[in-house]
Amino acid sequence: MTFAQPQWLWLLALVPILALVRWWRARRRGGDLLFSSAALVEAAPATLWIRLRGLPFALRLAVLTLGILALARPQERQVFEKRTVEGRDLMLVLDLSSSMLAQDFSPSRFEVARRTAIQFVQGRRADRIGLVVFAGQAFTQVPPTLDYRFLLTMLQRLQVGRLEDGTAIGTAIATAINRLKNSEARSKVIILLTDGQNNRGEIDPLTAAELARQAGIRIYTIGLSGRGEAPYPVQTPFGTRPQPVPVEIDEAMMREVAEKTGGRYFRATDARTLEAIYAEIDRLEKSPVAVTRYETARERYAIFLGPALLLLLLEVILRTTRLRRLVVT
Template identity: 45%
Template sequence: MSRYFNIFFWEYDFYNPHMLWLLLAIPVLLFFWEYLQKTRVGQLKYANSEQEQLSYSIGWVRYIRWGITTCYAMSMACLILTLAEPYNTSIDPPKIDYKNGIDIILSIDASGSMLAQDFDPNRLEVAKRVAKKFVDSRKGDRVGLVVYEGEAYTACPATLDYKLLKDQITAIEPGYLEPGTAIGSGLGVAVTRLRSDSLPSKVIILLTDGSSNTGPDPMEAAELAKQKKCKVYTIGVGANGMAPTPVQTPFGVIYQNVPVEIDEAILRDIAKLTNGKYFRAQDEKSLEKIYAEIDKLEKRKMEDQHLAVEPPLTLFPFFIWSMLFSLAAWGVQRLKFKLDD
């Protein structure tokens, strides 16, 4: 409650500080006020000496008059401070609200190689698990899902229904699409999901464990993302060296140690062209750190773009005190007149 009556002016800044120069006029006005009071011609004349006249007066009335003058001076000062448009600097600034700040599309590679077991239990399951944790960390951002192999489809448009989205992430399995790794398709479909009514900040997180071997040129999709002012973060998933990977044989699927071949050059180029960043995840912990870093990067970006809301004016304390000082002066003045009578 005290902040509503706080007129400690050193705790304030002012939008119109030039108005504070008017404070210098207050002592000048008081000087002229006192001068006029002393030189005012009265209607009663006394033949007695000045000492005798002073003996008739009441001493404390003089202090009342000074109090009235002081109240009027304080009233004028508070009114001038009100005109200077104060705002309180001692109040914590409002926290930035990121709600409705970002549109995010997760584009996840579901090709057969994502079942490689250099992650526990495999790359795809870890990618799904970490993606769901990332979704759980969102607060008001619309998130969608694109799944791709040799072609791509939208598993879930950008939505605030995180339960539905996580159900779709859980359902990702290889083998439902044409075989292969079409990075261009995965990126292109993700870009198309960011419609013209998308939020100002648009992000795609593209995850893959290989190199593009079918579909459109990934750099053409990256150009489209750039045109739509969409930032693309690319993630290469896979340990260094060899990884146990399922291989189709005439006798069924067997696991063989296959070299991890991630086209890091194209992933870096996509990220660079769209003002994003490329990451390499070699285990689940590093993948979690990557998502956390992307989250930090986007929040920092939103802070940089966020137009700081000007602190609200704090006129009430100064205005109410101006009125209180005026009322006090007026009330005491009326009481003084009654006493004089």
């Protein structure tokens, strides 16, 4: 064990100094009560509580010592932990095409999809999760990881319009497959969310689904949009104005992609339905996953701070009850 801030340890020198001052003051004072003659009390037996009258001060010195050690931030270096937990490998595949700005969801399809994905990630404990984004092309934003903080940061930074426009569903699936195909987890899942039809890329979605099936990967597809027409923000000489555009989701293709791999197709027409879909997907079969965690330092101040608080409480109780001191004037 090492100390991250060892300069605080110099304060330990106060402990013997305070003990010495206490002893010197007791010797100088000579006693707690003044009598004209000590003959009356010399023969009185010394009870256990009388013998323990210095215990509150000793406890206070112990509290001070433990508190100083906690301030010095004791740390255990090079912590290596390997354990097996219930989990699965997941790839979130999110559509970032311009149609995701449609406002049949409030404030937009994209914002609702991102918010729901963030809530889904926040509920994970042992699943390795990655992120693929796509429009006219697809790329891996985050490989499968247990670093949920980093994944949430990347989800919050997503923006529509940074990729060439289009909807390359097949390419997006193939990109996610490449991230999962070598996984040792028995449960490997792709969650694909889109609001359109495949119109870009060199890989057909059904071909990509067949590759997923051969790799033992299940695909769950989610169609995100309302029905009929949806308001879409269009730039005009008078500012941005919503204009109705038709909803174009290839549900037959999405359903076939999911069923080919043993997954399911869902249609989300509002935010609440989308949340329910993620909750249902969360009930997938889990399988054991080996999780390895390595830390350069683990804080251990609690092993000193905890006992210090308990001793302080004991000192207060004794000083206010059986070992309470009375001042006689």
